[in-house]
Amino acid sequence: MSIQLSQVFAIAPHHRFQWEEAQECFVILFPEGMVKLNQGAGEILSLVNGQHSVQQIIDALKAKFPGADDIDGDILAMLELALSKGWLSEVAQ
Amino acid sequence: MSKTASLGRSEVQKEIAMNNGVAQSVTRTQPLWLLAEVTYRCPLHCAFCYNPTDYDKHTQNELTTEQWINALREARKLGALQLGISGGEPLLRDDIEEIVVEAKKLGYYSNLITSGVGLTEKRIQAFKEGGLDHIQLSMHDITEEINNFITNTRTFELKKKVAAMIKSHGYPMVLNVVIHRYNIGHVKEILEMAEALGADYVELANTQYYGWSLINRSQLMPTMEQLQAAEKVTNEFREKHGNKMKIFFVVPDYYAERPKKCMNGWGEVFMIVTANGDVLPCHSARVLPNMQFPNVKGDSLSYAWSESDAFNKYRGDAWMKDPCRTCDEKEKDLGGCRCQAFMLTGDAEIADPVCTKSPYRHLIVEAIEEAKNPVIASQPIIFRNDKNSRALMEGEFADRVKPFHALP
Numbered sequence: 001m002s003i004q005l006s007q008v009f010a011i012a013p014h015h016r017f018q019w020e021e022a023q024e025c026f027v028i029l030f031p032e033g034m035v036k037l038n039q040g041a042g043e044i045l046s047l048v049n050g051q052h053s054v055q056q057i058i059d060a061l062k063a064k065f066p067g068a069d070d071i072d073g074d075i076l077a078m079l080e081l082a083l084s085k086g087w088l089s090e091v092a093q
Numbered sequence: 094m095s096k097t098a099s100l101g102r103s104e105v106q107k108e109i110a111m112n113n114g115v116a117q118s119v120t121r122t123q124p125l126w127l128l129a130e131v132t133y134r135c136p137l138h139c140a141f142c143y144n145p146t147d148y149d150k151h152t153q154n155e156l157t158t159e160q161w162i163n164a165l166r167e168a169r170k171l172g173a174l175q176l177g178i179s180g181g182e183p184l185l186r187d188d189i190e191e192i193v194v195e196a197k198k199l200g201y202y203s204n205l206i207t208s209g210v211g212l213t214e215k216r217i218q219a220f221k222e223g224g225l226d227h228i229q230l231s232m233h234d235i236t237e238e239i240n241n242f243i244t245n246t247r248t249f250e251l252k253k254k255v256a257a258m259i260k261s262h263g264y265p266m267v268l269n270v271v272i273h274r275y276n277i278g279h280v281k282e283i284l285e286m287a288e289a290l291g292a293d294y295v296e297l298a299n300t301q302y303y304g305w306s307l308i309n310r311s312q313l314m315p316t317m318e319q320l321q322a323a324e325k326v327t328n329e330f331r332e333k334h335g336n337k338m339k340i341f342f343v344v345p346d347y348y349a350e351r352p353k354k355c356m357n358g359w360g361e362v363f364m365i366v367t368a369n370g371d372v373l374p375c376h377s378a379r380v381l382p383n384m385q386f387p388n389v390k391g392d393s394l395s396y397a398w399s400e401s402d403a404f405n406k407y408r409g410d411a412w413m414k415d416p417c418r419t420c421d422e423k424e425k426d427l428g429g430c431r432c433q434a435f436m437l438t439g440d441a442e443i444a445d446p447v448c449t450k451s452p453y454r455h456l457i458v459e460a461i462e463e464a465k466n467p468v469i470a471s472q473p474i475i476f477r478n479d480k481n482s483r484a485l486m487e488g489e490f491a492d493r494v495k496p497f498h499a500l501p
């Protein structure tokens with residue numbers, strides 16, 4: 001499935017996204033376990049809050065990392081992967 | 094920021110669940126899961142219970158609320174993220190609400206594993222408000238008669254009510270059904286029932302032979318034919334009903350060729366604290382000979398995890414002997430289960446006898462044959478209750494314990 005820039009996502013129900021001090025990374029927690037996120041994925045998912053559209057997330061990350069060019073595709077790919085894993089759910093507009 | 098589309102490394106991803114929710118993962122010497130077996134008291138009397146048969150001696154010296162909260166804090170500092178609250182029946186303690194609140198404060202993802210007995214509207218509301226993340230309901234069978242037979246109480250109607258309660262509080266409905274000879278023929282009904290209850294996940298967990306289920310092994314073990322039929326029914330159900338309800342079918346290790354990677358490796362990701370405060374790398378570790386386990390009443394969890402002899406003894410693979418030592422598959426299963434190896438062979442350092450490379454594989458084959466023997470199989474089930482626990486400790490049922498190298 002292909003994500004639209006106008007879509008809004010939230011962390012899926014029964015999943016928790018949080019910063020882990022002991023592991024120094026963001027994690028996603030769910031009933032059967034957990035996934036440690038790399039820095040990029042953590043940055044992206046920390047902006048997924050049920051309010052920002054995909055476009056807004058991309059703009060915010062571009063502003064935060066001005067040196068990184070051409071990150072749109074990466075961000076979309078990550079969101080698609082997260083969606084396919086069931087970590088995100090779409091928020092109806 | 095990273096420019097790859099990978100989302101990071103999966104740390105503990107469920108492929109199959111076993112032993113009360115234990116899952117496969119990458120190894121890592123930091124406890125990620127804390128399993129709190131908060132009490133061994135239980136209103137049910139399941140013949141397949143994996144609790145130790147001598148549990149009765151741990152029912153009068155349970156940890157206090159403060160001791161549990163302290164254990165939660167220490168484990169969190171060590172890196173634990175997932176908390177499983179189980180038993181016995183955890184709801185027999187009236188401080189689960191407090192434990193849940195503390196777990197939330199500390200940042201755990203908390204799971205309550207319950208038979209549902211003792212779950213009331215008031216309690217589930219408190220759990221929800223306190224931040225409990227997840228409830229796993231064990232469902233013993235759908236046929237009331239069989240359910241009552243195997244758990245020895247009338248709890249089935251109650252389970253239906255509890256399932257509805259869990260759903261209505263917005264929890265995912267996760268059912269765990271232990272499979273054995275008396276319900277394996279009802280897998281279709283079990284799945285239909287689970288669907289009617291709105292289950293999101295169903296775990297059909299074939300009995301693993303520890304504790305009570307080990308002394309009842311010949312009575313509980315299904316045949317290969319029954320197992321295959323149940324798997325077929327499960328696959329047909331999946332085909333017909335799609336993926337909305339996820340079904341995990343956990344194959345019993347006796348019918349496999351390789352052992353399970355028990356607890357994901359000794360001292361790798363799981364830390365268990367028992368009702369009386371023992372700190373264990375595996376639920377049944379206390380059956381092993383010449384082992385002293387730390388206890389939270391006198392030892393820190395940090396000591397228990399990193400320094401204690403018990404946690405270091407079977408960590409990694411340095412302890413192995415042949416065939417495991419020179420086996421090219423050893424990282425896959427780490428030689429299987431130490432407790433199963435010891436209980437069945439008398440040698441805790443030998444390959445799990447489930448493995449077809451084990452020189453003791455014949456013990457598994459014999460157990461399967463024995464379960465088919467109508468005379469042996471018709472011996473009475475020893476139900477899990479305080480009286481039988483005391484009797485077993487006093488040496489009764491000797492013929493049922495004799496084949497094993499310790500009291501299961």
Ligand code: SF4
Binds near residue numbers: 136138
């Ligand atoms: S398996 Fe049955 S008897 Fe054992 S703790 Fe669970 S509910 Fe109680």
Ligand code: SF4
Binds near residue numbers: 444
């Ligand atoms: S011989 Fe040992 S390590 Fe090799 S597969 Fe069997 S149990 Fe595992």
